[in-house]
Amino acid sequence: MRFLAVRAATSLLVVAALSVLCFGLVSLAPGDPAAEILEARNGGRPVPAAAVAALRAEMGLDDPLPARYARWAGDALRGDFGVSYLTGRPVSETLADTVPWTLLLTGAATVLSVLGAVAVGLVAALTRRAWLRRGIETAMFVLGGMPGFVSALLLLYLFAAVWRVLPSGGLGRPGEPLTPGVVLTYLALPALALTFGHHFGTYVRLIQSGVGRLRDAPHVENARVRGLSRWTVTTRHLLRPGLVPFTARLGVGVGGLIAGAYATEVIFSWPGVGRQAIEAARSHDYPVLVAVVLVTGVVVVLANLLGELAVARLDPRIRRSPRG
């Protein structure tokens, strides 16, 4: 699988470039981290220059840039992302606490996206009722014009405020054990919001056009005439090839989902990494911000890779040409 090796190498390169970018961001950002830490402790009041200088030395901020990058990258490779400027807590601990929840949320949203889009897309592609197809198309178009956080607010309003069937946010009642049932209850709303707020219309459209193109193709007609069951025709002759453009798009879409999870997590107080990112961005807590960006970047690159792998499985032609 030469194709895979090339792709993996490219991905590694992207991650390396990303790390340089991240580190540059921290180093070139305005403001002195040492002063920020001390001022935060001192209620925002200025602190004596000597104290700042001492902390700078302690943090190794006076070393030349390449030396600092080497040290930072070495630590990061070992999973050590330094400590938060704000809380003094190791960033790796924060990541360990939050990243799994974000992955769960995006994972659930991806599953919902796939299932929902396949169902709706198939209906739209195969129905002979023009009004139904037209209706789905219009609904998906409107959904496409809706920012993710607007659909999240809408869902929050309906499910948590008007109907009160799902909790408005957070994860479980404090102190209660987190059983899978509890987790799913709290996961439902953010996962739905993430699903419908991001790319859902695109997915439906891709499946609709992918399958629609094949619906009246001779080999499919042939399969029907041969008396194969409707299920077999749909899954084997329509869905599998019809899914190719959709699957190719899904890899990129997952990246968008993870980014979209940021706002969703803020709205639903989901204890994921996105809330940390926003908080860190607002308070210039660069160690946290950089680690979050880096980890998210790696996950996204991985998702893209997986997406391409899936496409290759579905469509043998791709496997042979390295540049897609």
Place this chain on the structure above:
Amino acid sequence: MRIPKLVIGAVATALLAAGCGQAAPGGRPAQAGGAGAASGSFTYAIGDEPETLNPVLQDEHTDPVTELVFRGLTRHDADNKVVPGLAESWRVSEDGKSYTFTLRKGLTWHDGKPLTSADAKFTIETVRDAGTDAPLSRNFRTVTGVETPDETTVKLTLDRPFAPMLHSLSVGLLPRHLLEGKKVTDPAYGRAPVGAGPFKLVTWKHGQYAELAAFDGYYEGRPGLGKIVIKYVPDDTARLVQLTGGEVDGANIAPQQAAKVKGLANLRTEVYPTADYRALMLNFKFPVFGDKKLRQALNHAVDRDAIVKSVVLGYGKPASGPLDESPYAAATPYTFDPAKVTSLMTEAGYAKDANGIWAKDGKPVRFELSTFAEESLRVAILNVAATQLKAQGFDVVPMPRPRDQVRKNWAGQQSFVVGWGTPYDPDSSVYGPFHSSEALSKGGSNFGEYANPEVDKALEEARSTMDEGKRRAAYERFQKALADDPPFVWIAYLQTLNVVPADMTGPQRRTLGHHGYGFFWNAEKWRRNAS
């Protein structure tokens, strides 16, 4: 490809089941009261979450968790008077330079280790020597020596009298056996603190909640509640939804939400005054504020009643100075009086220009009014005050800024909606903001660089006299000098609204501190009485 499909199916089924089933917490308010009473637990939602639970790294207004976990030598009663805490009694020498405390017998830390005078000595010396690491260090600068003749006696020697000393010693004691040899800013301790207060910390999930359990070894006996959970819900609306949906038992709510809670039979709203005031700080580095007549005119140009009525829906009261809620209150209120504005400005040599703005020598009175953009209440005050001042001929440019942009540039803020005030000893909240030695450029918290020799003198005298009568007279002179030469445009004192279950007894009205902190001041006496 087979395995993923299986997983997909399982997750989707479970999701659907959860969505349709009875497990949804929204439908369980009926259950909440019963479950709470059985274990005597209380779950309370609040917006702000501290970065550390170490009391000496916070200011004197501590968040609920720190308040519940820690206890100092002294503490405050319902009138905010200093009463015994971990110390059962004390003696102060005639000259105010020597304090002798006697600790209660048999005190222990949450981890079971005995609490002795050595811990008190360790705490006082650590805080004093922490410098810029600990804001409270300023309260112990006068302490020259701490002696511990025996396990329950602590003797402090001061180089000069310091009136707020007994109040200062209400700071939570730190355990020597856990912190000796470490920096006071040790993050591990700040995340999992051990104190001697009525409740001990079980877990703190940053960004979610802190769970506390009653401490059996508390010196006043086991608290009435078995468990308190402080849940951090930054969004006002989310707090209200969780409260009405029964996800939490109580919450700190915004004035705009009071009406929504009023009709609910299972909840009760406790409305307490606070010593937390809002005012427009004027930065004296900008010449526009040089004339005190202009500053008096500004104070007459805002309609405080309208602000209290619109911004906090009446849950507050107009402010006339920094000590309105203290026993030393003596300020005369500024009235909203457009005629007075005109006469003061005319006296000061200003006239309205073509745009209806006061101007002198062709220069209109124009300045920026800023505040922390993240705090919606301050932004609301900013916008209403700016509109009111504009209507009186002052060209105010409303300009809220993100918090860290402000922190980096306090000196550049022309005017700013500040919040100060304390229900405890007044010294800490007036010496810092108004004494010229505490100017921003000298590393203090007098952000506006206000300087008035009369104010300086009165403040120094008030903190260094042990004679209550003299102290009162000094603070009277201080408030008079402030009224004549205003550093701020006073706006309003806020009230704080806390919702508790109807079956909760114990919460007692007290004037609270910043952010409404201090609500849990007597939580060891709270209980739930439901069957």
Place this chain on the structure above:
Amino acid sequence: MAEAVRPRGLLAVRLAPRRPAIAAAALVLAVMGLAAVAAPLLTPYDPIATDTAATALPPGSPGHPLGTDLLGRDLLAGLLYGGRTSLLVGLAAAAMTVVLGTLLGAAAAAGPRWLDSLIARAADMLLSLPMLIVTLALAAVAGPSLATVIVAVAVTSWMPVALIARAELRSQRERLYIRAAYGLGLSGAQVFRRHLLPGALPPVASIAAFEVGHAVLTESTLSFLGLGIPPNRPSWGNLLTETKAHLLTGEWYTVAYPAAAIVIVIIAVNVLANAVAPADGRAW
């Protein structure tokens, strides 16, 4: 490369455009643009001036057709002035995206090989990253401002334009009529304008149109998260941030106005963008 050019998110949503839809979209955008430009003529109120005598008025109140917020600010004024900011961000970001993308694409096509591969790798990398994350990092470092939002959008969206410009320029460069044009003594700039630009224009115009909607969306998301337009300057995103608290307390309309404005603009822009997109649907 064709793989990489595929636009993300709402860019890819397509509806077979029909004439009345296009006309309606154009009309909606024109009306919104005009309303934003003429905001001072349409409302007597300053969008940030409070009125403690007229707080929390419902829609349809005399003098305040859309009502007022809790501090007595007129909601219509906020919406109109907010449209100024949001649409300005949309147009400026789209313009900057096109300029940046065309310049980089042209540089890649005309410049040395290393520059070409550098730009291509950079584009690949940016395309593989969720743009909100890059934007977030930029906003954190540069601080929230109108310019930050515009630059952040442009920096994270120039890639499709650059790739199209590069491909178009490369395919045309060697054609006979271009060589002939040079032979006739036309300058490089003239050749570029007369012969190279027209081929790249329709797909770029389509991206630009999408980009307007995309920038409006990004502005609102960033402002909603407190990292976009500085507070107190009305923009649709800021209005949403300020009012989202009312969603659950009854005044849902304060949230609905800015949300509807954003959704309508994006949908209208998408309809138009689809109309000018190349008919074969190859790219999007």
